Every structure is written in structure tokens, then in C-alpha cells.
Amino acid sequence: MIQGNNPAQGAVVPSAALAQFQRAPRNTLRGLFWAGLSVMIFAGWFVVTRFSVTRELRLWDVTALRFGIGAIILLPVLLRSKRRISAREWLEGLLYACLWGLPFVLAVALGLQLTSAGRAAAVTPTLMPVFAGTFAWIFLKEKQGRARWCGYLAIVIGLVCMVAGGVSAHGGINPLGLIALMTAAAMWAVYTLLFRRSKLTPVQAAALICFWSAVLFLPIYILAGLSRLALASPSEIGLQAIYQGVLMSGVAIVSFNRAVALLGPSAATAIIALIPVVALLAAIPVLAELPSLGEWVALAAVVGGVLLAARPSAKQ
Template sequence: MPHSPMPARNEPTHPWLTGLLWAGLTVAIFAGWFVVTRFSVTRELRLWDVTALRFGVGALLLSPALLRRGHRLPAARWGEGLLYACLWGLPFVLLVAFGLQRTSAGQAAAIAPTLMPVFAGLFAWVVLKELQGRLRWLGHGIIVAGIVCMVAAGAAAHGMADPLGLAALACGSSMWAVYTLLFRRSSLTPVQSAALICVWSALLFLPVYVLGGLSRLGQASGAEIALQVLYQGVLMSGVAIVSFNRAVALLGPAAASAIIALIPAVAALAAIPVLGEWPAPAEAVALACVVGGVLLSARRAPSIPTTHGDRTP
């Protein structure tokens, strides 16, 4: 009598639930990033300092994963890591930073993460021929409508947002979406991908940061620097990237990226006690719409029974 197949040793027994837990951890860290970064850049540090700490500390912590004896990566994997660093490393952070300068922390938190699942679903549909389903398309539409409402509410309360800032945030979202689709087919582990992103980003940015005299670390307090080292270098560059990669591997890029769109709601709640920033009623309604769109977008994509002459996407 044949035995039932046993789960692989390193595979979770309930991958969907495990993936949700990884995605939830990622949401918490990313939402806090907007609040913590906003806290510092309105004081002594600048986004250049935050970027240097994020990738510099992350590279120091994660580079041993690339240099272990007997487990060194071939050159092709380093090239793949450079591509990932260009998609979700230094350029992504700089685009979001530019968007933060041109708009606001609340708008950046609402636009960059929430547009990402929309781009991921669109790219997967166009390039990979993956079905989305009516409910998922409806969720994408609600997310976009919610973002439009938030921008309109912000314009009514604070003036029109800078189009260049909005475009930078949208561009960063599209790059993040491409990364989620590519990583699903990668042979790199989540830790290796995170390490390559940090190492390549540090190599590209730190010489400019040092030689260009961009540092303001000497003007900040030790406590503030320690907070940024912990959050940017450890949580953002290490834990968040690994947890997001695990969520993508277990849930798929569309579902994982849709759950990540909950970031603005969590960030808005965290900003109330930390920054004293209360969302306007119209912004709260728009956030609720985005959350509804997220729940629809996070549904599993429909599958088509395999028949003669058909091929499963």
C-alpha cells in the first residue's frame, strides 16, 4: 500500500497561512519605515543618510551569506542580484525619497505600496498570460480609485501634489512589481537576494555618499542614529526583504503584493501616536476603499482545467 507523500523537510505544512504571516511582518516593517524615516528627515538626518545606513549596514550584516565557503555564488547569480538591486534596491529607494520630497509621507505610503499589486497583476497578465479573474480586476480598480481619492483629498486640504513626485512613486511601484515577478522564478534564496540587493546598492551609493559630502550623521544624536541603524540596516535591509521574498514564494507575486498594499493603512495608524498626524475624513474613507481593493486583489487567481490543446498559464 503506497504511503501518502510527506511534505518536504523545509516546506511549511500550511504554506498559505505561513505566507500570510510573512506578509504581515513585511507590512509592519514597511509601514513603520515611512513613520521612522519621516521622524528623522524632519530633524537632523536626510534621506541620503537613511539610504546609506539602510544599504551599508545591510551589506555588512548579509554579505557573509554570499561568501560562505563551499556556497559561493557563480557570476551569473551576481548579475541577477545586480538586476534586483536596480529594481528594488538603490533606485527604488531614491525614487521613493524623491516622491517623499515632492509630496508627503502619507501620500508616498499610500501610492508606492498600493500601486505595486496593480502593476504586478497587469504585468503578469500581459507578459506571463496569467489570469487575474473578475474579483481581482475589481480589486485593482478599487485600489486605483482609492489612490485617486486620496490625492484629491490631499489636494483639497494641502494644495495640488507635485506631478513629478507622483510619477516617481508610480515608477518605483512598477519596478517593485517587476522584481516580485522575476524573483518567483529565481533560484536565489530570500537571504541571498536580500544580501545581493544590499551589497550592490552599497557599492553603487556609498562612494558617492562619502566623496560627495552628503553625510549629516555628525549632526544627529547617538540615539537617533542607533534607531536608524536598527530600523534601516537590520529591519528594512534584512528582515523585511527576506520576509517579503518568503511571502512571494509561498503566496505568489500577485497575492503577496496585494497584501503589501495594506501598508498605507498601517502607516496612517502608526503616524497618529508617533507623529501626531491624523488623516482627514476623506483620506480615511479612501484608505478603507484601498483596503477593500486589497482584499479582493489578494484572492487566488482562477485556474483553468487543462484540456487538449490548452496550456495552463
């Protein structure tokens, strides 16, 4: 009881609480920065990938450049890390590569081939936070709150408007392509929930994803003679090498992992749903494509849903 009345000891708790309170907005701002960087890179990925696969390169070449160059650049992280990566963490990295590495890219690639770049950019990033929130609620017993559920509903409504607008303008959508894009979204969501509890750093996770994806894909790519790199111009190969190998395999994965660590998976993945919005706005000056009234409505619905779903929960 004497210790409880000691003012020197009593001041420790408020000061610690104050420091934690002051760090919270700072971490939120840092998390928003990393999430925003991820959104910009991911949104451009659909445009850059579509640019090459409609010319000389194929999705196999883009995949090889993405994981091959990424593995080479990030290999020192695996070999010279301050903390040695355990055998269990190497297997954990293999699981991450199966969720957000080669299978994810191939699923999105199938969706790109059977639908369009616009629809792929709309479906996969938009549904990913919805899957992440739902899986966290079902399997991890995390309460999302009424605001987040309303946000997820608004995101889904926005997606439906986007797809419906595309169908009316460009015709029907391929069901298999839509399933592939939804599967990719679900795999991405599971990855975010698992990585939240991982002891790996964001850079280590990115390195393991690139390493295992390269090990699984490059032998098939080389032995099956899938390469068309000799047919592409050096400038096109350079563009894809930088964007796929450096930005997508390195910067984007690390920045997204940092956003998950700082904001939590639900908020970080909700912000990722802005990818189709950024792509839609970028198409105005770059491609001179003015969105229709239905697409503007969808854009507003997605933005509103993101603002609701990105709100930190009581436990985050």
C-alpha cells in the same frame, strides 16, 4: 491494467494529494505572516525616515546606513553560503539592486521630498500590486480573474480618494513627485515577478541587493562629502542604523521574498497595499491625527481591494 487495480498503488495518489492539500493552508498562513511583517516594517519606514530627514540627517545618510549596514550584516551569506552563488546569479542580484535597491530608494526619496510622507506611503505600495498584476497579465500571460481585477480597481479608487483628500487638505501635488513614486511602484512590481522565478533564496537576494547598492552608492557618498552623520545625535543614528540597516535591508526584504514564494507575487503584493492603511491607523495614537471622512472611505476601498486581489488564483 493489473497495476491500476492494485489497492496499495492506488492509495499513493490520494495520500500525496491529501498531503499537498494539508500543506496549502499552512503555507498560506505562513505567507500571510511574512507579508504582515513586511507591511509593518515598510509602513514604519516612511515615518522613521521622515523623522530624521526633517532634522539633521538627509536621505543620503539614510540610504548609506540602509545599504552599508545591510551589506555588512548579510555579507557572510554571500561568502559562506552552502550553495555557491554563480556568476550569473551575481548579475541577477545586480538587476534586483537596480529594481528594488538604490534606484528604488532614491525614487521614493524624490517623491518624499516633492510631496509628503503620507502621499509617498499611499502611492507607491498601493500601486505596486496593480502594476504586478498588470505586468503578469501582459508579459507572462497569467490570468488574474474577475475578482482580482475588481480588487485592483478598488485599490486604485482608494488611492485616488487618498490623493484627492490630501490635495483638498494640503494643496496641490507635485507631478514630478507623483511620477517618481509611480516609477518606484513599477520597479518593485517587476522585481517581485522576476524573483518568483529565481533560484536564489530570500536571504541571498537580500544580501545581493544590499551588496550591489552599497558598491554603487557608498563611493559617491564618501567622495562627494554627502555625510551629515556628525551633526546627528547618537540616538538618532542608532535608530536609523537599526531600522534602515537591520529591519529594512534584512528583515523586510527577506520576509517579503518569503511571502512572494509562499503566496505568489500577485497575492503578496496585494497585501503590501495595506501599508498606507497601517500608516493611517498608526497616525491616530502616535501623531493624534484623526482621518477625515474621505480618508476612511479610501481606507475601506483599499481594504476591500486587497481582500479581492489577494485571493489565490487557480494556478498559484
